[in-house]
Amino acid sequence: MQHILTREFALEADANDPLKDYRTKFQLDDPHLIYLDGNSLGVLPRETVGKVNHVVEYEWGQRLIRSWNEGWYHRAEEIASKIAGIIGAREDEVIVADSTSVNFFKLAWAALKIKGERKGILSDTLNFPSDIYLLQGLADMVGSSHNIKLAESDDGIGMNLSALEKLVNEDTALLTLSHVTFKSAFRYDMKQVTRLAHEKGALVLWDLSHSVGAVPVKLNNCNADMAVGCTYKYLNGGPGAPAFLYVRRDLQEKLQSPIWGWFGADNPFAFGLQYAPAQGIRKFLAGTPPVLSLSALDTSLDLISSAGIDKIHSKSKDQGQCLIRLFYHFLKPLGYSLGSPKDPEMRGSHVSLRHKEGYRICKALIDPDIGGKTIIPDFREPDNIRLGITPLYTTYNDLYETVMQLKAIVEGEWFKKFSDERDMVT
Amino acid sequence: MQHILTREFALEADANDPLKDYRTKFQLDDPHLIYLDGNSLGVLPRETVGKVNHVVEYEWGQRLIRSWNEGWYHRAEEIASKIAGIIGAREDEVIVADSTSVNFFKLAWAALKIKGERKGILSDTLNFPSDIYLLQGLADMVGSSHNIKLAESDDGIGMNLSALEKLVNEDTALLTLSHVTFKSAFRYDMKQVTRLAHEKGALVLWDLSHSVGAVPVKLNNCNADMAVGCTYKYLNGGPGAPAFLYVRRDLQEKLQSPIWGWFGADNPFAFGLQYAPAQGIRKFLAGTPPVLSLSALDTSLDLISSAGIDKIHSKSKDQGQCLIRLFYHFLKPLGYSLGSPKDPEMRGSHVSLRHKEGYRICKALIDPDIGGKTIIPDFREPDNIRLGITPLYTTYNDLYETVMQLKAIVEGEWFKKFSDERDMVT
Numbered sequence: 001m002q003h004i005l006t007r008e009f010a011l012e013a014d015a016n017d018p019l020k021d022y023r024t025k026f027q028l029d030d031p032h033l034i035y036l037d038g039n040s041l042g043v044l045p046r047e048t049v050g051k052v053n054h055v056v057e058y059e060w061g062q063r064l065i066r067s068w069n070e071g072w073y074h075r076a077e078e079i080a081s082k083i084a085g086i087i088g089a090r091e092d093e094v095i096v097a098d099s100t101s102v103n104f105f106k107l108a109w110a111a112l113k114i115k116g117e118r119k120g121i122l123s124d125t126l127n128f129p130s131d132i133y134l135l136q137g138l139a140d141m142v143g144s145s146h147n148i149k150l151a152e153s154d155d156g157i158g159m160n161l162s163a164l165e166k167l168v169n170e171d172t173a174l175l176t177l178s179h180v181t182f183k184s185a186f187r188y189d190m191k192q193v194t195r196l197a198h199e200k201g202a203l204v205l206w207d208l209s210h211s212v213g214a215v216p217v218k219l220n221n222c223n224a225d226m227a228v229g230c231t232y233k234y235l236n237g238g239p240g241a242p243a244f245l246y247v248r249r250d251l252q253e254k255l256q257s258p259i260w261g262w263f264g265a266d267n268p269f270a271f272g273l274q275y276a277p278a279q280g281i282r283k284f285l286a287g288t289p290p291v292l293s294l295s296a297l298d299t300s301l302d303l304i305s306s307a308g309i310d311k312i313h314s315k316s317k318d319q320g321q322c323l324i325r326l327f328y329h330f331l332k333p334l335g336y337s338l339g340s341p342k343d344p345e346m347r348g349s350h351v352s353l354r355h356k357e358g359y360r361i362c363k364a365l366i367d368p369d370i371g372g373k374t375i376i377p378d379f380r381e382p383d384n385i386r387l388g389i390t391p392l393y394t395t396y397n398d399l400y401e402t403v404m405q406l407k408a409i410v411e412g413e414w415f416k417k418f419s420d421e422r423d424m425v426t
Numbered sequence: 427m428q429h430i431l432t433r434e435f436a437l438e439a440d441a442n443d444p445l446k447d448y449r450t451k452f453q454l455d456d457p458h459l460i461y462l463d464g465n466s467l468g469v470l471p472r473e474t475v476g477k478v479n480h481v482v483e484y485e486w487g488q489r490l491i492r493s494w495n496e497g498w499y500h501r502a503e504e505i506a507s508k509i510a511g512i513i514g515a516r517e518d519e520v521i522v523a524d525s526t527s528v529n530f531f532k533l534a535w536a537a538l539k540i541k542g543e544r545k546g547i548l549s550d551t552l553n554f555p556s557d558i559y560l561l562q563g564l565a566d567m568v569g570s571s572h573n574i575k576l577a578e579s580d581d582g583i584g585m586n587l588s589a590l591e592k593l594v595n596e597d598t599a600l601l602t603l604s605h606v607t608f609k610s611a612f613r614y615d616m617k618q619v620t621r622l623a624h625e626k627g628a629l630v631l632w633d634l635s636h637s638v639g640a641v642p643v644k645l646n647n648c649n650a651d652m653a654v655g656c657t658y659k660y661l662n663g664g665p666g667a668p669a670f671l672y673v674r675r676d677l678q679e680k681l682q683s684p685i686w687g688w689f690g691a692d693n694p695f696a697f698g699l700q701y702a703p704a705q706g707i708r709k710f711l712a713g714t715p716p717v718l719s720l721s722a723l724d725t726s727l728d729l730i731s732s733a734g735i736d737k738i739h740s741k742s743k744d745q746g747q748c749l750i751r752l753f754y755h756f757l758k759p760l761g762y763s764l765g766s767p768k769d770p771e772m773r774g775s776h777v778s779l780r781h782k783e784g785y786r787i788c789k790a791l792i793d794p795d796i797g798g799k800t801i802i803p804d805f806r807e808p809d810n811i812r813l814g815i816t817p818l819y820t821t822y823n824d825l826y827e828t829v830m831q832l833k834a835i836v837e838g839e840w841f842k843k844f845s846d847e848r849d850m851v852t
Contacts, residue, residue, distance in 0.1 A: 027487045037491045044487040056478050060664050061453045061470040065463045072665060099713020101687030102528055130688035133701035137686030238486050239498060239717035260563030261527030262556035271807055275559035287525020291665035293718050376491060381697055
């Protein structure tokens with residue numbers, strides 16, 4: 001596939017891309033910007049501007065409190081039903097609420113409670129730190145003899161399922177993993193992992209933050225127990241958009257939220273003094289849903305559904321393989337290494353390239369004085385340059401130009417212009 | 427003060443109102459709408475439209491992930507510092523995060539943890555049910571011998587401090603109350619209650635949802651321990667806007683959040699695998715802050731600060747007294763009763779009027795076919811018509827017209843047009 005290595009091929013691939021029209025649905029007007037950070041904060045869908053404005057000016061501004069009766073009360077469920085369609089779940093198994101951290105807390109606590117006699121909590125060192133922190137907090141909270149084990153990756157990139165299997169046993173209450181890991185983009189086989197946990201009687205909680213919207217997620221098909229996920233990455237919901245959670249239908253009765261807020265109560269507007277949980281997935285709500293942010297999610301979910309997650313994933317895999325071939329050809333000789341699995345079936349939708357000068361290279365990529373364009377990846381300690389592929393708007397030419405710039409920065413030692421001292425928060 | 431009883435007096439009072447110009451800062455363009463539900467959902471400040479749009483189109487749309495470095499990372503603290511100025515707290519004692527329910531959960535849990543040997547949790551039957559539900563959940567969670575006592579109000583309107591005092595003892599871990607109660611608007615003397623709890627060694631958690639922005643709150647002056655509050659009522663932050671929490675400076679070290687999310691960690695972007703809490707109030711953050719909703723708060727907080735909470739309260743009290751005099755003159759003879767304290771020093775900023783046909787009367791008030799205007803109060807079971815006074819935009823004439831309409835609805839039996847079956851969620 002030598003032809004990938006030219007700009008001409010990249011432009012031809014873009015011209016033939018069946019999803020190419022979707023890029024126009026996003027606000028990407030700056031010709032000097034290449035944005036490869038949709039895995040951290042998705043780009044603004046154009047229609048979201050009008051939708052948010054409608055919520056502010058009409059629903060809030062004009063209809064005021066009446067909007068609760070005219071749509072807000074069920075908005076968290078409506079948005080959730082669109083997410084359900086993307087993650088292979090039934091509509092009544094998903095709700096949008098709170099942040100990923102708070103939702104993770106609720107479900108992990110609920111799992112530990114019903115598995116009370118078991119004391120083992122299992123995750124891995126590739127997991128997003130917030131999830132690990134929350135587990136540490138839960139272990140501190142439930143006290144006593146709970147223990148957290150983190151399966152170690154051999155190469156810092158992927159996990160051998162047998163390594164995980166060894167750690168799951170009859171004492172394991174909860175296994176929780178990122179479906180796609182945040183740094184290396186390693187993607188777990190959800191079905192197999194779920195099966196091996198279930199064989200030992202453990203529950204599994206998946207964090208879909210780095211997979212939802214970019215790779216297929218088939219919760220029901222995998223018999224998944226619980227999941228949480230973020231909506232401001234590939235779901236393009238905007239900064240700090242509310243998260244979602246999933247609980248398989250037959251588990252909903254058994255699991256209980258620790259946070260008995262009124263929106264999770266059976267009839268919040270009866271204002272009785274004794275809590276009774278709502279029926280079904282609503283009981284995992286806590287406070288009043290964030291209506292503005294909820295509404296900002298709508299457009300992007302429709303775009304993803306209309307494009308189809310399989311087509312999105314197919315382009316993601318192809319772009320990832322192009323990027324990796326470019327890496328081998330141009331970047332490996334310059335000290336870069338691949339921080340992600342080569343096999344697209346074991347990868348999510350971003351590719352990490354590692355370099356000992358990774359931080360300074362990121363700064364050079366972003367600086368428009370170097371090469372004439374602002375190229376935005378993100379950096380993850382200690383040396384990962386994450387290049388996010390969002391198939392609805394990432395072009396092949398974006399990837400080509402980025403690789404050329406990564407090459408030029410090291411060849412010209414342009415990264416030396418920058419301090420290695422960390423001053424970016426993300 | 428007979429002159430209050432005429433429209434002329436109401437119009438004159440509006441003309442002389444020192445805060446009258448603030449009304450133009452809010453989107454209240456419909457001449458056929460009287461909005462008395464700012465205690466449930468505040469009106470949209472005009473400038474908020476542009477501010478939200480700027481966050482969507484520029485900060486998210488154009489600056490994308492760079493906005494985390496350019497302002498988002500500290501936005502929860504910046505907005506919180508403006509709230510701190512309104513509630514008599516130091517800037518480093520307040521943070522904006524999550525919902526009121528989630529914040530209440532965090533602080534109540536933290537209080538029970540450090541008061542481990544004490545098993546008593548005390549609140550009252552006037553409190554907002556969500557807070558009671560959360561306490562019930564916490565008691566269920568920490569298990570064992572925790573008990574919840576609810577002080578009972580004699581008249582369903584107010585609470586005798588001695589009734590409360592009798593229930594506080596050496597076993598009380600936590601006393602938690604609404605500063606202003608949601609139904610009757612009874613306002614506690616924060617200083618006295620805090621003192622009586624402290625005398626027995628208990629911690630106090632205040633819910634400021636129905637007081638913040640409308641009545642003075644002086645947390646430091648009262649030596650308050652902890653507080654939470656809602657921002658979409660008198661703070662006009664929009665539907666489901668994020669809530670805030672306060673922890674007195676010297677308690678911050680001792681109290682610990684149960685939800686160890688990454689934004690409450692010491693250095694979230696170092697991505698280490700061992701949680702360490704952030705210094706100070708930031709440790710009570712959990713997930714990624716909801717940037718859109720946070721930003722929507724800004725305009726209103728500036729308006730409140732510029733008007734001054736004392737002037738706002740002074741007008742609130744005056745309007746409340748006018749409304750109550752109108753009630754005595756026109757409504758009491760028609761079967762209405764006063765569901766709020768008469769004394770403005772014992773009341774927040776809404777007035778509840780009760781009537782056995784309260785629900786149907788509310789529906790008639792809202793219906794523009796009856797009287798030509800849409801008048802929006804809200805209804806709270808079993809018979810409370812809540813009339814919210816938001817001094818920045820409520821006019822004396824709003825109150826006059828509303829009372830006239832309440833009178834006409836009962837005199838003409840117009841409420842009979844409506845079903846008594848509950849179909850409003852709020």
